[in-house]
Amino acid sequence: MRRLYAVVSLGIFVGGAALLLTAGGKEEIAPEVEKKVVNLGHRATMALLQKLLGEVTTSLEEKGPVATIEYCSKRAYPLTDSISEAFGVRIKRTTFKYRNPKNKPDKYEEEALRYFERFFKEGKNPPKYYVQKVKVGDRLVYRYYFPLKVLKLCLTCHGTPGKDIKPEVYEAIKRRYPEDRATGYKEGDFRGVVRVEIPPEVLK
Ligand code: HEC
Incomplete structure (x- = not known):
């Protein structure tokens, strides 16, 4: 009886693990954890976008687009890092059509980009967010x-x-980013994502 129990629970364990671990090392997230991930991710994203959009708008009005390109390449990173630090997360902006190769997506980010891209291609409203639990280096993190x-x-x-x-403006962009891919967009197009990487200990 005990032995049978052991076999059965092993079966459940293996079955559970198979369910949990899907392709590419991505894992399921429990609903109560997902709620916390979404809450923190959303707050960090809004803090960044509010600040970025505000500063870009002001700079465009006061200094014009060429000087604002300078702003985007010099100020956007320290700003992103300070907000990351304040929330205990790591924020990155990423897209398939990047201007700065530093913003190139990794494989999990590519998956998220493809997820949203589908909705835009079909002319549908995209979902508000996407979440992942993935292994980065040797640790599990939420995204x-x-x-x-x-x-x-x-x-x-x-x-x-x-x-x-x-x-x-185009000249200034090309000078700084000779391999720029980030032009040719129209209003309403999918530009990319803000990615917030959250270590599990921050959610406690
Ligand atoms: C004044 C010019 C300017 C305006 C206006 C502007 N951007 Fe950018 N954007 C840039 C530059 C320059 C970069 C590259 C910054 C860097 O070095 O990472 C960039 C980078 C980005 C990135 C990071 C990915 C990449 O391509 O490297 C995203 C996402 C982005 N912009 C979205 C937007 C969105 C959305 C808007 C409108 C709300 C916007 N940008 C308005 C100049 C601009």
Whole structure:
């Protein structure tokens, strides 16, 4: 009897583990944990976007697009890092069509980008977020992703050169980012995601 019990519980354990571990080392997340991941991820994302959007808008108005490119390449990272630190997370902006190769997606980020991309391709509203529990290096972390839509204001630097992007602005972009992929967007397009990586101990 005891032996049978051991075999059965082993079976459940193995079955459970198989259920938990899906392809590529990604794991299921318990609903109560997901709630916490989404809450923290969303707050960190909003803090970043509010600040970034505010500062980019002000800089565009006061200094113009060429000087704002300077802002985007110099100020955006320290700002992102300070917000990451304040929330105990690691924030990154990533996309398939990146301007800065530093923002290139890893395999889990690619999965999240593809997840949102599908909705945009079908002309549907994207879900508000996507979450993952993944192994990065030797530790398990949670990831929250927030989809970014292209607004009219973004076209100044991410629209079509010659149409939305002025020649001197395009030149400044090309000088700094010779392999830029981040133009040709239209309003409402899927631009990429804000990714918030959350270590489990921060959720307690
Ligand atoms: C004044 C020009 C300018 C405007 C306006 C602008 N961006 Fe950018 N954007 C840049 C530059 C320059 C970079 C590269 C920064 C870097 O070095 O990481 C960038 C990078 C990004 C990235 C990181 C991924 C990548 O391509 O490297 C995202 C996401 C992004 N922009 C989204 C937006 C969105 C959404 C808007 C509108 C709300 C916007 N941008 C408006 C200039 C601009």
